[in-house]
Amino acid sequence: MTRDHHQRVIWTIGGGKGGSGKSFITTNIGICLSKLGARVILIDADLGGANLHTFLGILPPGPSLSDFIKKRVSHLKDVLIHTGVPNLQLLTGAQDLLNAADAKSAQKRKLLRSIKSLESDYILVDLGGGNALSVLDFFLMSDGGILVVTPEPTSIENTYRFLKSAFYRRLRQAVSSFSAKSLIDEAMDRKNEAGIRTPYELLREVRRINEEDALKMVEEAATFHPNLILNQVRSKKDIEIGFSIRSACQKYFGIQLHYLGYIVYDQDVGNSIRKRRPLVLENYRSKAAQCVSEIASRLANSHRMPSGN
Amino acid sequence: MKRIEEQTHYEILEVSPDADLKEIQRAYDHARETFHADSLAIYSLFSEEEMRKIQAAIEEAYRVLMDEALRKSYNQSHSHLIERSSREKQAEKSVKSSEIKSSLSFTDLSIEVGEITYRGRSLKQIRERLGIDLKAISAETKINIKTLELIEEEDLEHLPAMVYLKGFLKAYARALNLDAQKLIDGYFQLFKEKGKK
Ligand SMILES: Nc1ncnc2c1ncn2[C@@H]1O[C@H](COP(=O)(O)OP(=O)(O)OP(=O)(O)O)[C@@H](O)[C@H]1O
Numbered sequence: 265m266t267r268d269h270h271q272r273v274i275w276t277i278g279g280g281k282g283g284s285g286k287s288f289i290t291t292n293i294g295i296c297l298s299k300l301g302a303r304v305i306l307i308d309a310d311l312g313g314a315n316l317h318t319f320l321g322i323l324p325p326g327p328s329l330s331d332f333i334k335k336r337v338s339h340l341k342d343v344l345i346h347t348g349v350p351n352l353q354l355l356t357g358a359q360d361l362l363n364a365a366d367a368k369s370a371q372k373r374k375l376l377r378s379i380k381s382l383e384s385d386y387i388l389v390d391l392g393g394g395n396a397l398s399v400l401d402f403f404l405m406s407d408g409g410i411l412v413v414t415p416e417p418t419s420i421e422n423t424y425r426f427l428k429s430a431f432y433r434r435l436r437q438a439v440s441s442f443s444a445k446s447l448i449d450e451a452m453d454r455k456n457e458a459g460i461r462t463p464y465e466l467l468r469e470v471r472r473i474n475e476e477d478a479l480k481m482v483e484e485a486a487t488f489h490p491n492l493i494l495n496q497v498r499s500k501k502d503i504e505i506g507f508s509i510r511s512a513c514q515k516y517f518g519i520q521l522h523y524l525g526y527i528v529y530d531q532d533v534g535n536s537i538r539k540r541r542p543l544v545l546e547n548y549r550s551k552a553a554q555c556v557s558e559i560a561s562r563l564a565n566s567h568r569m570p571s572g573n
Numbered sequence: 574m575k576r577i578e579e580q581t582h583y584e585i586l587e588v589s590p591d592a593d594l595k596e597i598q599r600a601y602d603h604a605r606e607t608f609h610a611d612s613l614a615i616y617s618l619f620s621e622e623e624m625r626k627i628q629a630a631i632e633e634a635y636r637v638l639m640d641e642a643l644r645k646s647y648n649q650s651h652s653h654l655i656e657r658s659s660r661e662k663q664a665e666k667s668v669k670s671s672e673i674k675s676s677l678s679f680t681d682l683s684i685e686v687g688e689i690t691y692r693g694r695s696l697k698q699i700r701e702r703l704g705i706d707l708k709a710i711s712a713e714t715k716i717n718i719k720t721l722e723l724i725e726e727e728d729l730e731h732l733p734a735m736v737y738l739k740g741f742l743k744a745y746a747r748a749l750n751l752d753a754q755k756l757i758d759g760y761f762q763l764f765k766e767k768g769k770k
């Protein structure tokens with residue numbers, strides 16, 4: 265692992281629906297990366313159900329981000345929890361960060377800067393299942409956003425809803441005219457009066473009022489590369505769904521999704537959670553653990569390559 | 574961000590402009606499976622009308638790209654668009670092919686392309702479209718031509734029982750770069766329909 269440049273990489277894990285496996289994946293990928301020799305920080309930012317500590321077998325309540333926000337401790341690194349796994353630390357209470365109202369956005373940015381200055385190679389953020397605006401922002405500002413989806417219509421529907429919200433939010437941040445911004449806001453409402461149902465129809469409408477903003481939208485689409493993990497795969501046919509989702513995103517949004525890999529459905533996952541022992545430590549040979557570790561090494565490789573990206 | 578109507582046949586099938594016939598066949602199978610009314614991957618995304626548009630575009634792209642003469646004239650009349658998109662692709666291509674390769678090697682489970690099954694006749698069609706001679710298949714698979722013909726004609730009377738046939742079907746499918754299981758499944762159905770085991 266190269267540490268000289270000291271570039272930390274922030275991955276956010278979100279989207280999909282409750283129970284798709286985001287927390288399980290965040291924890292176990294984090295452990296795999298730490299076993300590869302990297303320093304890893306897991307951040308639990310699930311607004312409703314923070315539980316990474318349980319996946320790691322740690323008892324709450326430890327120190328949390330709010331201790332830092334409320335100035336009970338002066339350094340952010342002092343609220344990091346040691347997990348017992350070498351090189352792996354946990355930051356809880358990050359929902360306070362996402363909850364922070366817009367008025368405090370300066371504070372939010374400052375917090376983000378403090379997080380980014382923590383000593384580490386990888387930061388993995390479990391965003392939970394919601395798609396509140398602050399969750400979307402976190403997803404968009406990270407170096408890589410990862411969607412966890414299972415091969416079920418409900419999960420796929422939620423994932424597309426999340427992706428659409430994130431995509432439109434990204435477009436909204438990129439355009440500069442007020443009229444384009446409000447068109448995008450309108451398009452977010454499915455029953456909008458302008459009758460905009462797809463990203464292309466939105467693009468067409470924006471082009472009509474502001475050519476420059478339309479160009480910016482095209483640029484944003486070309487550089488938006490969310491990542492996908494397909495979890496709880498039960499058959500060979502399920503694996504293919506990841507590739508199909510990629511094609512569907514290309515046709516619908518005009519974006520290039522990156523299919524990171526799949527994880528098989530495996531009883532050992534549930535068993536390890538009940539024991540409160542992370543799967544990749546408890547049962548490294550299980551099929552699901554093998555899939556997770558393969559994805560982790562791809563993540564490790566993917567950021568080492570593009571130094572000029 | 575290009576609307577379906579603005580995408581070239583290559584973009585519709587997500588292949589590079591220099592894709593060979595086998596690649597186009599695979600891409601077509603994948604696209605059909607993906608943009609099928611019952612496909613999970615498109616759930617909640619497209620309206621019926623959009624789906625019809627995409628399906629028609631896929632069929633048209635396949636029809637043109639699998640035919641040497643049609644493809645050539647299409648390439649000429651669309652050279653401007655194709656060249657530009659191939660240059661755009663160039664940058665991501667190396668990344669993409671390595672991505673595909675490693676996704677193929679995730680685990681021992683192999684990637685396959687959906688639900689369509691093949692039978693003898695569709696096999697023959699695909700082989701002819703690919704412009705491959707039966708002799709070449711025979712040489713590659715070491716199956717004699719007569720048996721290959723029987724397979725293509727779906728002549729269940731003269732073909733060996735399924736237990737023996739399986740190996741032949743597998744070898745033939747592989748020679749065309751198709752999913753062998755789909756051919757075996759297709760043949761199983763055939764035997765079932767004809768009430769023979
Ligand atoms: N690959 C798998 N094989 C079998 N079971 C799995 C797998 N992945 C997840 N599960 C099961 O799904 C449950 C939910 O997983 P997890 O808590 O990670 O989901 P989540 O996406 O974080 O949910 P939430 O949105 O509610 O936070 C786990 O308790 C586990 O039993």
Ligand SMILES: [Mg+2]
Pocket residue numbers: 286287288310313315390392
């Ligand atoms: Mg969770």
